[in-house]
Amino acid sequence: MSIELRNIAKKFGDFVAVDNLNLHIETGELVALLGLSGSGKTTLLRIIAGLETPDTGEVLFHGEDASDVSVRERKVGFVFQHYALFRHMTVFENVAFGLRVIPRRARPAEAAIARRVHELLKLVQLDFLADRYPSQLSGGQRQRVALARTLAVEPKVLLLDEPFGALDAKVRQELRRWLRRLHDEIKITSVFVTHDQEEALELANRIVVMNQGRIEQIGSAEEVYHHPANAFVYNFLGNVNLFHGRIENGRVFLGDTAVELENTHAHAHPETGKAVLYVRPHLLEIVMKPNGKQTFPATVKSINPAGPQVKIELVAEWGDMVQVEIDHERYQALHLEPGANVFLRPKEQKLFVYSI
Amino acid sequence: MVRIALITIAMVFVALFIFIPVIAVFAEALRKGVGAYFAAIANPEARAAIRLTLMTAAIAVPLNVTFGIAASWAIARFDFPGKQTLLTLIDIPFSVSPVISGMLFVLLLGVRAPLGGFLAAHGIRVIFAEPGIVLATLFVTFPLAARELIPIMQAVGSEEEEAAIVLGAGGWQMFFRVTIPNVKWGLLYGLVLCNARAMGEFGAVSVVSGHIQGHTNTMPLYVEILYNDFQFAAAFAVSSLLTMLAIATLIAKRFLERRVVPVKQAQDELAVKVAA
Numbered sequence: 001m002s003i004e005l006r007n008i009a010k011k012f013g014d015f016v017a018v019d020n021l022n023l024h025i026e027t028g029e030l031v032a033l034l035g036l037s038g039s040g041k042t043t044l045l046r047i048i049a050g051l052e053t054p055d056t057g058e059v060l061f062h063g064e065d066a067s068d069v070s071v072r073e074r075k076v077g078f079v080f081q082h083y084a085l086f087r088h089m090t091v092f093e094n095v096a097f098g099l100r101v102i103p104r105r106a107r108p109a110e111a112a113i114a115r116r117v118h119e120l121l122k123l124v125q126l127d128f129l130a131d132r133y134p135s136q137l138s139g140g141q142r143q144r145v146a147l148a149r150t151l152a153v154e155p156k157v158l159l160l161d162e163p164f165g166a167l168d169a170k171v172r173q174e175l176r177r178w179l180r181r182l183h184d185e186i187k188i189t190s191v192f193v194t195h196d197q198e199e200a201l202e203l204a205n206r207i208v209v210m211n212q213g214r215i216e217q218i219g220s221a222e223e224v225y226h227h228p229a230n231a232f233v234y235n236f237l238g239n240v241n242l243f244h245g246r247i248e249n250g251r252v253f254l255g256d257t258a259v260e261l262e263n264t265h266a267h268a269h270p271e272t273g274k275a276v277l278y279v280r281p282h283l284l285e286i287v288m289k290p291n292g293k294q295t296f297p298a299t300v301k302s303i304n305p306a307g308p309q310v311k312i313e314l315v316a317e318w319g320d321m322v323q324v325e326i327d328h329e330r331y332q333a334l335h336l337e338p339g340a341n342v343f344l345r346p347k348e349q350k351l352f353v354y355s356i
Numbered sequence: 357m358v359r360i361a362l363i364t365i366a367m368v369f370v371a372l373f374i375f376i377p378v379i380a381v382f383a384e385a386l387r388k389g390v391g392a393y394f395a396a397i398a399n400p401e402a403r404a405a406i407r408l409t410l411m412t413a414a415i416a417v418p419l420n421v422t423f424g425i426a427a428s429w430a431i432a433r434f435d436f437p438g439k440q441t442l443l444t445l446i447d448i449p450f451s452v453s454p455v456i457s458g459m460l461f462v463l464l465l466g467v468r469a470p471l472g473g474f475l476a477a478h479g480i481r482v483i484f485a486e487p488g489i490v491l492a493t494l495f496v497t498f499p500l501a502a503r504e505l506i507p508i509m510q511a512v513g514s515e516e517e518e519a520a521i522v523l524g525a526g527g528w529q530m531f532f533r534v535t536i537p538n539v540k541w542g543l544l545y546g547l548v549l550c551n552a553r554a555m556g557e558f559g560a561v562s563v564v565s566g567h568i569q570g571h572t573n574t575m576p577l578y579v580e581i582l583y584n585d586f587q588f589a590a591a592f593a594v595s596s597l598l599t600m601l602a603i604a605t606l607i608a609k610r611f612l613e614r615r616v617v618p619v620k621q622a623q624d625e626l627a628v629k630v631a632a
Contacts (some may be wrong), residue, residue, distance in 0.1 A: 080519060082515060086537075088537040098524055101520075101524050152523075153524055
């Protein structure tokens with residue numbers, strides 16, 4: 001089922017949670033709403049579910065206005081951030097809940113309910129825990145029970161609010177892959193909210209980057225990561241160094257010694273004026289010798305060699321902290337020590353300049 | 357040394373002020389023998405008092421529990437104008453002396469008051485009759501269930517209720533399958549407290565009752581009358597029934613507290629996780 005949001009706005013007192021927002025989600029898509037807390041992403045998800053009523057605008061399911069359709073009739077599945085499992089019911093009863101509250105005429109027989117519940121518990125690989133209570137499960141298991149419970153009523157749309165937010169990193173990875181596979185299998189239109197850019201990039205077909213109740217950019221992982229629409233998106237997706245510089249005659253200058261950067265990936269900046277530069281840590285190169293106006297000097301502060309890349313913290317000559325990531329081979333070759341004076345060179349075409 | 361001293365002091369106090377009096381109640385009640393004990397309880401006036409007490413509790417407790425659920429649910433789930441005022445008003449019966457509560461009803465519903473006069477003209481007697489006793493009891497037990505339920509409702513939160521609705525449950529299905537089971541121990545606890553107070557209330561009921569033997573005497577009032585008549589054995593026999601109620605209440609309270617606390621702890625843990 002496709003979802004269409006038209007001119008949705010929602011205020012809580014003076015706080016604008018969602019600001020006149022339009023969005024179309026295709027049938028079978030897996031869409032991420034990505035943003036910081038307070039960006040309106042959860043409110044938007046709750047509006048789609050019908051748990052929140054927008055001040056203005058309409059929600060259309062499959063092209064039909066759902067404004068007058070109550071939550072229980074919307075056929076949406078909602079997975080809550082803290083699972084919201086019924087604590088006084090066993091795993092089995094939790095999953096069966098949606099089937100048991102169906103009006104008597106349409107309700108499946110007890111045997112059919114049991115069959116369906118076990119089927120779903122097998123799907124989430126938790127059949128052996130049917131008699132446990134939620135308090136006896138781990139976070140990852142609870143989340144999977146919550147998913148099974150949601151799927152029991154065969155929703156047309158699956159909405160997930162920070163589905164992996166409360167889990168530790170390892171379990172999060174696993175569940176992420178598992179959810180991806182599940183989506184490929186059952187092809188249900190799904191929207192999930194996250195503040196974790198990595199999660200959004202890995203999981204979603206399309207990413208909706210939100211900020212202050214508005215959409216900053218919609219696109220595939222590739223698009224939002226490599227072709228960010230604006231500084232916010234660039235800044236939000238991945239670590240970034242921020243430099244204050246200026247633009248003169250379409251060229252970008254940095255710092256006191258006026259490092260001149262050419263071939264920058266600059267968006268709609270004027271010919272002359274102040275500018276903010278964003279550079280990802282892995283797009284800065286460390287060299288031992290200056291290379292004209294292509295490089296700027298910096299001093300190594302600390303080195304963290306743990307992980308796939310070596311993370312190096314430096315101080316630029318004008319006092320800004322700079323994060324750089326290089327691979328281990330390059331690190332070995334450079335013989336870097338804290339206190340070493342080096343030069344930094346942004347790799348071409350990968351800068352992001354934002355005029356202010 | 358300090359530990360032993362403190363424990364001894366506590367024990368002596370409990371023995372002196374609680375244990376000995378309770379024993380004394382039963383000892384006094386049985387002083388004239390078991391036959392006299394049962395005769396005192398089987399006396400028609402005693403039975404009328406017991407009946408009135410049970411009836412009062414049977415009306416006051418369900419009403420107050422219903423009010424408690426409605427008020428705590430509204431306070432925990434919704435923001436509405438007058439919420440703070442409601443919270444304050446719920447506490448009034450706790451802060452007002454029961455005697456004054458009783459006086460209030462006499463002033464409002466006595467035969468000389470406009471409203472009481474109107475009711476009397478239509479054949480309804482409130483003061484010095486059973487309705488007055490029920491009203492006064494309702495008033496003094498009013499906060500007990502609500503006070504117990506509000507923090508529990510707030511701690512449980514609304515997520516499970518929302519989950520139930522999204523899964524297709526109707527309002528009543530949500531209420532009986534999710535809301536009530538989540539607060540059931542707190543609810544029972546409130547019920548026990550409410551019942552104990554409803555049966556044991558003296559001050560407010562004494563003012564509105566008029567002490568008409570066999571008609572408007574509840575158990576505590578009847579005990580007082582017997583005592584003033586120097587019928588000590590009978591007074592203590594009826595008292596022993598109230599004492600047994602108190603002991604049963606304490607046992608139930610202890611049992612329920614143990615059930616309520618783990619729920620609260622689980623919620624606190626969750627709250628810490630959410631905050632983190």
